[in-house]
Amino acid sequence: MPTQNEVTVNGGGRQYGTKLTAKGAAALADCILEGTKLEITEIAVGDGGGAYYEPMTGQTALVHEVWRAKVLTCEKSVLNPNTMDIKGVIPSDAGGFVIREMGVFDAAGTLIGVCNTPDMEKTDAASGAGGKLDLIMHLIVTDADAVQVVIKSSLDSVSLEDVRELLKEKQDTLAGREGQVPVFNENGALEAQPLEELLKDKQDKLTGQEGQVPVFNADGTLEARDFSSSTVFPFTAEDWGPPPDWAPAEGAESSEYDGSQGYVIVIPAATHKRKSGDFGFQVFHQVEGKYITNTWAALGTCADYDGEAKTVTLSCSSPYPGKILFVG
Numbered sequence: 001m002p003t004q005n006e007v008t009v010n011g012g013g014r015q016y017g018t019k020l021t022a023k024g025a026a027a028l029a030d031c032i033l034e035g036t037k038l039e040i041t042e043i044a045v046g047d048g049g050g051a052y053y054e055p056m057t058g059q060t061a062l063v064h065e066v067w068r069a070k071v072l073t074c075e076k077s078v079l080n081p082n083t084m085d086i087k088g089v090i091p092s093d094a095g096g097f098v099i100r101e102m103g104v105f106d107a108a109g110t111l112i113g114v115c116n117t118p119d120m121e122k123t124d125a126a127s128g129a130g131g132k133l134d135l136i137m138h139l140i141v142t143d144a145d146a147v148q149v150v151i152k153s154s155l156d157s158v159s160l161e162d163v164r165e166l167l168k169e170k171q172d173t174l175a176g177r178e179g180q181v182p183v184f185n186e187n188g189a190l191e192a193q194p195l196e197e198l199l200k201d202k203q204d205k206l207t208g209q210e211g212q213v214p215v216f217n218a219d220g221t222l223e224a225r226d227f228s229s230s231t232v233f234p235f236t237a238e239d240w241g242p243p244p245d246w247a248p249a250e251g252a253e254s255s256e257y258d259g260s261q262g263y264v265i266v267i268p269a270a271t272h273k274r275k276s277g278d279f280g281f282q283v284f285h286q287v288e289g290k291y292i293t294n295t296w297a298a299l300g301t302c303a304d305y306d307g308e309a310k311t312v313t314l315s316c317s318s319p320y321p322g323k324i325l326f327v328g
């Protein structure tokens with residue numbers, strides 16, 4: 001059973017979770033007694049030495065660390081005031097490894113918390129499929145007020161979905177109408193105008209092509225990308241099933257699948273509307289009615305295109321409700 005300083009989830013028969021290390025607990029206790037704050041400054045990932053393992057409180061380092069950087073953001077969980085949600089972002093130029101473990105460190109380099117994760121491949125920009133990867137670690141502590149996270153301010157920590165949600169909230173408040181924003185008209189007075197029309201006008205002028213927007217590609221140059229054919233496919237936890245090549249044992253029912261080979265959802269071409277495997281996508285995990293991109297489930301979900309069947313197959317270690325956004 002997990003203790004008060006552990007978070008555990010089950011995925012495909014394996015246990016995944018976060019633990020406060022013994023040294024981390026001791027450092028936190030000292031801070032509480034002395035009235036000081038424990039400074040968490042860095043987040044790191046490792047490949048677990050090439051295999052799954054369950055983290056231990058006695059760990060002083062990751063099994064095999066492959067990347068480390070400053071913490072980007074930290075928030076107290078709205079569900080548990082003693083849970084710290086610590087975030088980092090691996091940039092697009094870093095990669096070439098599989099993530100199986102994460103850890104956070106204090107200013108003295110002490111491993112404060114450690115967790116294991118489902119296998120997540122991080123490719124680099126040279127592979128042609130590189131991109132930044134958001135990381136989030138849920139760390140339970142006895143007194144969140146005794147923890148101070150030293151944050152590195154960076155635009156890399158803000159995702160496109162974060163910006164859209166922030167803009168939507170502000171737009172609705174300012175204009176009083178969903179999807180509209182206040183702008184000055186020719187007479188200098190404020191009036192509400194549809195955001196989509198304003199964006200479309202700017203996008204067409206910037207790229208010279210209707211329905212396209214300018215984005216930075218892997219080598220840092222601008223190019224036009226078509227966002228007009230974006231589609232969203234929502235799914236429930238019940239939509240996930242065993243891989244196509246799985247078969248129940250003789251005499252067993254198909255409902256007896258134990259999840260040991262993961263779960264998949266096959267999306268037909270008429271639904272995803274992609275004409276080739278050259279597309280972008282973003283997976284969201286529905287938690288408490290909200291769609292979140294940086295949960296272990298969303299980060300561990302892959303989307304593979306079958307050129308012959310023209311289908312897209314989502315794969316994950318454990319079923320969950322969510323949606324996938326297809327772009328390009």
